Amino acid sequence: MRLTQSDRARHPARRPGDAVMSAARDVSRRVFLETSGALLIGFALAPQAALSQDRPAALPGSLNTNRMLDAWLRIDPNGTVTIFTGKIELGQGIGTALAQIAADELDVNLERIQIVSGDTARTPNEGLTAGSLSMEQSGTALRFACAEARDVLVSAAAAKLGVPAADLKVSDGAVRTPSGEAVTYWVLAGSADLKREATAKAPPKPASERRWVGRSVVRRDIPKKFTGGAAYVQDVRLPGMVFGRVVRPPSAGARLVSVDEAAVRRMPGVVIVVRNGDFLAVAATREEQAIRAREALKTSARWKETASLPPADGALYTYLMSLPVPGQTVAEKTAVTAAPTKTLEALYTRPYQCHASMGPSCAVAQWQDGKLIVWTHSQGVFLLRAELA
CATH class of the missing domain: 3.90.1170.50 (Aldehyde oxidase/xanthine dehydrogenase, a/b hammerhead)
Known part of the structure; x- marks a missing residue:
């Protein structure tokens, strides 16, 4: 199952019982990725079976149910970074916002970030895109995953350059020593391994150090929609x-x-x-x-x-209220802090609304x-x- 988008292929998860759907062109792309310097060693949406039977520690956002780092991002050999999200771009702008988060945490320019969303063969399973939860769930997961991936890459650079990781600085994917010696993420791709379970122990950047989040940038989904390009x-x-x-x-x-x-x-x-x-x-x-x-x-x-349609106009409310739908308690107080001086009672209603596609x-x-x-x-x-x- 996949969302309409232009992107590069990715290894599907191969687990017993999975129904993986991928295009025929994935075969040639798979060969390319296996023979290139891509950081992706194998795509997995769930960690390998642990020896311990203990319940794993809870992780932030959707990282808790999709715990492998390489399920969320890939360092590509052409100088780009591909991030993966199970949430869908529906015009709310999350494709741009998630790219901004990744660019900040990885210390790369926003133009280097590519995004794949809503592809059951390649992206984490994040359930429904609804309730304004995409940034809370997917954004949080990507923030922690990218922060941890940056730590992995900087550690690999420290080993390669022979200096402590704390002495290194990162700018647009280039890791530099105080003397100016540098190595890029894309050179490190062969020695840094993201096929590991996330720990969420790498702290994300504080707001004061973010370069892209909070900044107005061009929405990625708008140009094709505005100019009549292939967007749907x-x-x-x-x-x-x-x-x-x-x-x-x-x-x-x-x-x-x-x-x-x-x-x-x-x-x-x-x-x-x-x-x-x-x-x-x-x-x-x-x-x-x-x-x-x-x-x-x-x-x-x-x-x-x-005659299967419900009544119209004012009778519709009476009809809907007569249906056997269980009530829900939104809030309840069993005790008051002081004796009430005045009691108010009211009934609030609204017209029936259908959550349906406009097109x-x-x-x-x-x-x-x-x-x-x-x-x-x-x-x-x-x-x-x-x-x-």
Whole structure:
């Protein structure tokens, strides 16, 4: 499962029972990474089985459930750093903000940071992107992971340069001695090992030492959206790709009685008409052909409808309140500190609101070499992968 983005491939986690989805091009990229000086030695989203049966110490943010350093970042041989997050860029700007955090903790320029997000074969499983928790969970994890990775790299530089780590300074990935001798992260990639469990013992930078966080920078996701570039799932194009359209029922719970499938199958470009119970869809070689075929199916479809919609206007509130939904206590005080002088009672309501997409839903699926790759705008790609499996 992957978010639409331009990035480099990464080794998938290979654990018993995992359903890893990766593109066919990953094979050539894997060979490249194995033969290059990349810091990535092997990708793992969980630590190796420990000899101790004790519960591991809690780690900050999503680092607690994705405990390997190399699950969060990779030093690339071309002078860049790739960070990995299981959270999704939905227009809230986290792709830029997370890159700022990594640049600060690693002491590299922001332009060197690349980001991969929402790819079940390559990123940590951080559950849902919701509740304004991306910075709290993923941002915290990346801050501590990058701070610890910097310590690993500086220690490797100290061994190589023959000076104490405390005497070294880092600027844009170059580790320098007081005399000016230097070695870069990218040279150190072969001797520094990030395939280790995080400890979160390396302290992140205090606010006064941060160069990028708190600074206004150009949002990474805006230019393509503003100029009409390839920024959405709808922009994905694959060789031999066909386009599908779904015929929606006229109302909730409507049953499909009949439809003229044969006439639609004869239309130009139609590849297949799919009917599964009350589900009705069509696929064609071109998008406009699929749209025309969907309209033809919609015209010929006959549905049996029932009164399934709730009442409108003022009656909707009464209807919703009558549903068997358990109440939730937000706050409760069992005792007061002083006798009340006045008691107030009130009932507060709000209109029904649906948390739904503002634009048309879209997904692209590719079955290749026994693997299913899905590009989607889902806020929970790991949960969706489980549902598809």
